[in-house]
Amino acid sequence: MKLQPIFNPSDWNLTQKQAALAEQSRELAASKFAPRAAKYDKEASFPTENYQDLANAGLLGICIPESEGGLGADLKTYMIAAAEIGRSCGATALTFNMHVSSCLWTGSLLDELELAPDIRAQHETMRRLHYKRILDEGKIYSQPFSEGGAAAAGFKAFGTTALKVDGGWKVTGKKIFASLSGHANFYGALCTALQTPDDKHSRRNTMYLAVPADADGVRVEGEWDPLGMRGTVSRTLIFDNVFVPDEAQLMPQGIYPSAAMRWPHMFMTLTPTYMGIAQACYDFTVAYLRGEVPGTPPVKRRMFPTKQLAVAQMRIMLEQTKSLWFQAISEAKPDPSQDSIMRAWSAQHTVMENANELAQLAIRTCGGQSMLRSLPLERLYRDSRCGSLMLPWTAELCLDKIGKGALYNAGESDDHE
Numbered sequence: 001m002k003l004q005p006i007f008n009p010s011d012w013n014l015t016q017k018q019a020a021l022a023e024q025s026r027e028l029a030a031s032k033f034a035p036r037a038a039k040y041d042k043e044a045s046f047p048t049e050n051y052q053d054l055a056n057a058g059l060l061g062i063c064i065p066e067s068e069g070g071l072g073a074d075l076k077t078y079m080i081a082a083a084e085i086g087r088s089c090g091a092t093a094l095t096f097n098m099h100v101s102s103c104l105w106t107g108s109l110l111d112e113l114e115l116a117p118d119i120r121a122q123h124e125t126m127r128r129l130h131y132k133r134i135l136d137e138g139k140i141y142s143q144p145f146s147e148g149g150a151a152a153a154g155f156k157a158f159g160t161t162a163l164k165v166d167g168g169w170k171v172t173g174k175k176i177f178a179s180l181s182g183h184a185n186f187y188g189a190l191c192t193a194l195q196t197p198d199d200k201h202s203r204r205n206t207m208y209l210a211v212p213a214d215a216d217g218v219r220v221e222g223e224w225d226p227l228g229m230r231g232t233v234s235r236t237l238i239f240d241n242v243f244v245p246d247e248a249q250l251m252p253q254g255i256y257p258s259a260a261m262r263w264p265h266m267f268m269t270l271t272p273t274y275m276g277i278a279q280a281c282y283d284f285t286v287a288y289l290r291g292e293v294p295g296t297p298p299v300k301r302r303m304f305p306t307k308q309l310a311v312a313q314m315r316i317m318l319e320q321t322k323s324l325w326f327q328a329i330s331e332a333k334p335d336p337s338q339d340s341i342m343r344a345w346s347a348q349h350t351v352m353e354n355a356n357e358l359a360q361l362a363i364r365t366c367g368g369q370s371m372l373r374s375l376p377l378e379r380l381y382r383d384s385r386c387g388s389l390m391l392p393w394t395a396e397l398c399l400d401k402i403g404k405g406a407l408y409n410a411g412e413s414d415d416h417e
């Protein structure tokens with residue numbers, strides 16, 4: 001069955017590029033990734049074949065600027081295309097996001113921030129190295145930020161350190177939940193830069209380095225047997241005094257902290273996977289109640305009023321989710337207003353929680369036979385639960401930020417009362 005676009009290009013006023021990249025992503029994922037998704041999920045193995053397909057399609061370079069040989073998608077264009085992948089394989093979409101983030105940060109995001117000419121020139125030389133690896137050699141990057149403490153939530157400096165040495169940096173630390181571990185060629189790690197081992201750790205000194213997976217001192221540890229998103233292979237990464245040359249920086253030193261502050265919508269890039277899952281739960285339910293899911297008997301259940309009501313409820317939730325998300329990603333730009341950031345947090349919370357709510361409604365509505373492992377719905381259900389856990393904008397932290405943002409103006413506190 002041919003999938004219709006999540007965002008119809010004419011209804012949602014997509015640009016030609018947005019429509020074309022979304023179509024290419026949807027068709028590739030539906031034809032190649034969907035049939036393989038159950039195997040990766042069962043084995044908790046990495047979708048290597050999918051990455052070969054992404055490389056062959058040029059999609060590993062989706063967010064590399066056109067001037068550098070890539071497809072030149074900006075944040076919004078990427079998000080719309082990535083949601084189409086999430087419909088067919090959540091683990092591929094989520095890991096693809098980790099890879100693409102390294103190109104988005106270094107590409108259109110930094111291109112829209114003003115940099116001193118010498119820093120810009122340094123950045124362009126450095127990023128060319130990474131882009132060439134991706135485009136010419138099909139290399140994959142990942143994004144291990146989390147450490148199990150408050151750093152990935154943005155409240156503390158990273159415990160992983162990069163100590164300045166002759167010609168580069170020595171990186172030491174541990175990253176948990178490092179999706180693509182053992183499979184990425186480069187780990188795009190956030191660490192705290194130190195000029196001497198005794199320097200105080202500060203968030204102002206956060207730097208973004210590409211650690212080669214095959215460098216001495218890099219290890220992958222631990223089991224990976226989670227509830228959902230099993231194909232992400234998010235094991236623990238250890239960096240033990242790993243030498244990383246100066247040119248392997250993904251951004252010149254000192255740039256990441258202000259880029260992260262000025263581009264808050266970048267933290268929404270974990271949502272398209274779950275936007276796709278939300279759509280897939282609805283699509284499955286409609287097809288199932290019409291008796292049209294391949295591999296199931298052609299039994300129609302659509303004539304029952306309770307099913308019709310449930311589908312209506314799901315449709316309303318899906319439309320609300322799509323509309324808020326589309327509006328939030330359409331507003332993405334440097335230095336957004338506080339109102340716009342509040343909408344981004346609201347959209348993040350809505351997508352992550354509603355994907356799971358739609359999955360549970362789909363199972364309840366379709367019934368017992370729909371949650372057999374031979375069908376994708378139970379995987380969608382398990383995968384959907386993971387969205388709200390992603391730092392820095394977990395569902396809880398979104399509520400926290402929205403509540404505080406609503407009740408306090410910038411700089412206000414109750415300390416004096």
Ligand SMILES: Cc1cc2nc3c(=O)[nH]c(=O)nc-3n(C[C@H](O)[C@H](O)[C@H](O)COP(=O)(O)OP(=O)(O)OC[C@H]3O[C@@H](n4cnc5c(N)ncnc54)[C@H](O)[C@@H]3O)c2cc1C
Nearest residue numbers: 143144145146148177178179229234389390391394396397
């Ligand atoms: C499938 C999957 C793939 C992942 N892939 C990656 C990846 O590639 N790279 C990466 O860096 N991370 C990745 N993560 C990790 C993710 O972003 C989180 O870091 C991780 O889920 C945090 O787990 P934790 O048990 O340490 O949570 P904790 O940090 O203990 O937080 C538990 C909950 O408490 C709340 N909380 C945390 N800090 C605060 C605070 N300061 N104030 C109030 N509430 C707070 C949050 O709601 C959070 O959900 C992945 C996670 C999953 C599930």
